[in-house]
Amino acid sequence: MSAHDMTFPSDFTFGVATSAYQVEGGLENDWAEWERAGKLKDPHMRCGRGVDHWNRYEEDYGLARDVGATAFRMSLEWARIEPERGRVDGAVLEAYRERLLRMKARGLRPVVTLHHFTHPSWFHRETPWHLPRSVDAFRAYARACAPVLEGLDALVISLNEPMVLLLGGYLQGLMPPGIADGAKTMAALENMVRAHVAAREELQAVLGRVELGISQNMLAFAPDRWWNPMDRALVRLGAQAYNHAFHEALVSGRLRVNMPGIGSTRVDVPGARGSCDFIGMNYYTRAHLRFIPKPPFIDFKFRDVNGRGLTDIGWELWPEGFGQVLRELKRYGLPVWVTENGIDDRSGLRRPDYIHAHLKELLAARADGVDVRGYLYWSLLDNFEWLEGWGPRFGLYHVDFNTLERRPTPACRYFREVATTRQLLPPEAVLHRAPAPGAEPLRLAQPSAAR
Template identity: 75%
Template structure:
C-alpha cells in the first residue's frame, strides 16, 4: 500500500456500534420468549440484564469517546416503545430521547437503527412480516421514532440485516418467528422493502431530508469445491440473493430473488426506487458453499484457507473479501458506511491486527473510488450474541459479565490511534 493510501480524509467518521437487546437489559420481546423456550445453542442462556447499558449509558459514551469515536450506533427497542399493539410507552420514548441528547452532548453523532432483529411479543402473532398489515404497523412505529429524533441530525438505519432475519427466521426457522417456508419468506421480504419505504417517508415528513439506509450483512462467497459447477452456481445465485437483492430493490425498485427449489420472487416496487441516501455494509467473513441434493440444497462452511486461524466464533478471517464487497456496492452510486465489522476474539490479542487488515481494505476501496465515509466497529462492548449467548466477545472493551466492569482491550489503543490520527498504523 502506497503512503498516500495510508491516510483517511479529515471528515471520515470512526465510530462504534451496539444494539438495544444485546446491551440494554430488561427487555421483554420475541427473543426473550425464544430463550425461555430453550431455542438457543446454550438452552439455559438468558440475556436478562445484558450489560446494563440502559443504566450505564453515560459511562459507555465516555468509553466511546475515549477511543476516538465520533459516532455511536444504537437501536431503538420496539418492544420498549410499543409493548402492546397501539399503546406507546411515553416514558420509554422520553428515555431514548434523553439518551440521544446526552450522546450528542458527548460529541457523538447518533446512528439510530429502528429495527435490529427484535419485535414486540404481539407482533408475530398479530401482524407478522408475511402479512401486508405489518407494513402499516411499522409505519406507525416509525412515525413515533421520527418524533424523538427531531433536532438530532441522526443518521437512520431502518432495518439491520433484513436478509439474516429472513434466512434465520423464515427459511431456516432458527430464530423468531421460527418459520421454514420459502413462499412466506418472499412475502416477508417484499413487506420489509415496503416497510423501509414508508418508514423513510415518515422520517422525511418529520425531519426533512434525513440520511436513511439499511445495514446489510454481506458475506464473501466461494465454492466449496472449486471444480464443481453446482457449487459455483450457488456462489453466483446465493451472492446475488443474499448480498444484493435488498440493496437492488432500494436502488432500482425491482425485487429479484432466484434460488430454485428454495425461494424465488420477481416483484416491481417502483416506490422503492432510489430510496436510500447511503449503503450500509456489515462485513465479517467468507463462506464456502456446497451443493447438497436435498432441500435447501446449500451447505455453508467456514474454512481457514490462509492459515490465519478461524475466529473464536468459527468464521474465516478474510479481509480480502471486504475489498471485494466494497467494490460490489459501488454500483449503487451512494456513499457507503461500514455499519458493522469486528472479530470474536476472546483472548483479546487478535483484534488490533484484524482492525489493521480490514481498515487497510477500506483505504484500498477508497483508492478505487468507492465513497466509503464511515466505519463503525462492532462492538463497543462485549455483549449477548443472539443464538450464541454469552460466549463470543466482539468488544473493544472486555466486560466481566458477573460484575459488569468494563476494561479496555489492546484494541482500544489501536483504534484510538487510527481514529484520532486518521492514519492507518501498524499494530504493536
Template identity: 80%
Template sequence: MRTPEETFPTHFTFGVATSAYQVEGGIENDWAEWERAGKLKEPHARCGRAVDHWHRYEEDYALAKAVGATAFRISLEWARIEPEQGRFDEAALEAYRERLLKMKAHGLRPVVTLHHFTHPSWFHRETPWHLPQSVPTFRRYARRCAALLEGLDALVISFNEPMVLLLGGYLQGAIPPGIADGALTMRALENMVRAHAAARQELLERLGRVELGISQNMLAFAPDRWWHPLDRALVRLASPAYNHAFHEALATGHLRVNMPGVASTRVAIPEARDSVEFIGVNYYSRAHLRFVPRPPFIEFKYRDTRGRGLTDIGWEDWPEGFLQTLRDVKRYGRPVWITENGIDDRTGSRRPHYLHSHLAQVLAARAEGVDVQGYLYWSLLDNFEWLEGWGPRFGLYHVDFDTLERRATPACDYFRAVATQRRLVAPGTL
C-alpha cells in the same frame, strides 16, 4: 487504478456499534420468549440484564469517546416503545430521546437503527412480516420514532441485516418467528422493502430531510469444492440474492431473488426506488458453499484457507473479501458506511491485527473511488450474541458478565491511534 491512500480524510467518521437487546437489559420481546423456550445453543442462556447499558449509557458514551469515536450506533427497542399493539410507552420514548441528546452532548453523532432483529411479543401473532398489515404497523412505529430524531443530524438505519432475519427466521426457522417456508420468506421480504419505504415517508414528513439506509450483512462467497459445477453455481446465485437483493430493491424499485428450489420472487415496488441516501455494509467473513441433495440444497462452511486461524466463533478471517464487497456496492452511486465489522476474539490478542487488515481494505476501496465515509466497529462492548449467548466477545472493551466491569482490550489503543491520527498504524508500533 489510483495510488492507495495512506490516511483517512478529516471528514471520515470512526465510531462504534451496539444494538438495544444485546446491551440494554430488561427487555421483554420475541427473543426473550425464544430463550425461555430453550432454543439457544446453550438452552439455559438468558440475555436478562445484558450488560446494563440502559443504566450505564453515559459511562459507555465516555468509553466510546476515549477510543476516539465520533459516532455511536444504537437501536431503538420496538418492544419498549410499543409494548402492546397501538399503545406507545411515553416514558420509554422520553428515555430514548434523553439518551440521544446526551449522546450528541458527548460529541457522538447518533446512528439510529429502527429495527435490529427483535419485535414486540405481539407482532408475530398480530401482524407478522408475511402479512400486508406489517407495513402500516411498521409505518406507525416509525412515525413515533421520527420525533426522537429531531435536531440530531442522525444517520438512520431502517433494518439491520434483513436477509439474516429472513433466512434465519423464515427459511430455516432457527430464530424468531421460527418459520421454515420459502414462499412466506419472499412475502416477508417484499413487505420489509415496502416497510422501509413507508418509514422513509414518515421520517421525511417529520424531519424534512433524512440520511436513511439499511445495514446489510454481506458475505464473500467461494465454492466449497472449486471443481464442482453445482457449488460454483451456488456462488453465482448467492451473492445477488443474499448480498444485493435488498439493496437493489431500494435502488431500482424492483425486488428480484432467484434461488431455484429454495425461494424466488420478482416484484415491482416503485415506492422503494431511490429510497436510500447511503449504503450500509456489515462485513465479517467469507462462506464456502456446498450443494447438498436435500432442501434447502446448500451448506455454509468456513475454512481457514490462508492459515490465519478461524475466529473464535469459527469464521474465516478474510479481509480480501471486504475490498471486493466495497467494490461491489460502488454500483449504487451512494456514499458507503461500514455499519458493522469486527472479530470474536476471546483473548483480545488478534483484534488489533484484524482492525489493521480490514481498515487497509477500506483505504484501498477509497483509493478506487468507493465513497466510504465511515467505519463503525462491532462492538463497543462484549454483549449477548443471539443464538451464541454469552460465549463470543466482539468488544473493544472486555465486559465481566458477573460484575459488568468494562475493561479496555489492546484494541482500544489501536483504534484510538487510527481514529485520532487518521492514518493506518501498524499493530505493535504503538
C-alpha cells in the same frame, strides 16, 4: 501502498456500534420468549440485564469517546416503545430522546437503527412479516419514533440485516418467528422492502430530509469445490440474493430473487426506487458454498483456507473479502457506511491485527473510487450474541459479565491511535511504544447504581 495511501481524510468517521437487546437489559420481547422456550444453543441462557447499558449509557458514551469515536450506533427497542399494539409509551420515547441528546452533546453523531432483529411480543402473532399488515405496524412504529430524531443530524437505519432475519427466522427456523417456509420467506422479504418505504415516508413527514438506509450483512462467497460448476453457480446466485437483492430493490424499485429449491420473487415496488441515501454494510467473513442433491440444495461452511486460523466463533479470517464486497457496492453510486465489522476474540490479542487488515482493505477500496464515509466497529462492548449467548466477545472493551466492569482490550489503544491520528499504522508500531506524553489513559468504567 504508500504512506499517503494509509491516511484517512479529515471527514472520515470512526465509530462504534451496539444494539438495544444485546446491551440494554431488562427487555421483554420475542427474543426473551425464544430464550425461555429453550431455543438457544444453551437452553438455559438468558440475556437478562444485558450489560446494563440502559443505566450506564453516559459511561459507555465516555468509553466511546476514549477510543476516538465520533459516531455511536444504537437501536431503538420497539418492544419498549410499543409493548402492546397501538399503545406507545411516551416515557420511553422521552428516555430515548434524552439518551440521544446526551450522545450528541458528547460529540458522538447518532446512528440510529429502528429495527435490530427484535419485535414486540405481539408482532408475530398479530402482524407477522409475511402478511401485508406488517407494513402498517412498522409504519406506525416509525411514526412514533420520528420526533425522537428531530434536530439530531442522525444517520438512520430502518432495518438491520433483513436477509439474516429472513434466513434465520423464516427459512431455517433458528430464530424468531421460527418458520421454515420458502413462500412465506419471499412474502416477508417483499413486506420488509415496503416497510422501509413506509418508514421513510413517516420520517420525512416529521424531519424533512433524513439520511436513511439499511444495514445489510454481506458475505464474501467462494465455491466449496472450485472445480464444481454447481458450487460456482451457487456463489453467483447466493451473492446476488443475499448481498444485493434488498439494496437493489431500494435503488431500482425492483425486487428480484431467484434461489431454486428455496424461493423466488419478482415484484416491482415503485416507492422503493431511490429510497436509500447510503449503503450500509456489515462484514465479518467468507462462506464456502456447496451444492447438495436434496432440499434446500445448498450447504455453507467456514474454512481455514490460508492457515490464518478461524475466529473464536468459527468464522474464516478473510479481510480480502471486505475489499471485494466494498468494490461491488460501487454499482449503486451511493455513499457507503461500514455499519459493523469485528471479531470474536476471547483473548483480546488478535483484534488489533483484524482491525488493521480490514481498514487497509477499506483504504484500498477508497483508492479505487468507493465512497466509504465511515467505519463503525462492532462492538464497543462485549455483549449478548443472539443464539450464541454469552460466549463470543466482540468488544473493544472486555466486560466482566458478573460485575459488569468494562476493561479496555489492546484494541482500544490501537483504534484510538488510528481514529485520532488518521494514520493506519501496523499494530506493532502502536502497541509496542510508550504512550505519547500527555496522552490521556484509557479509563476503567466501574459498575454504577441504576438510575
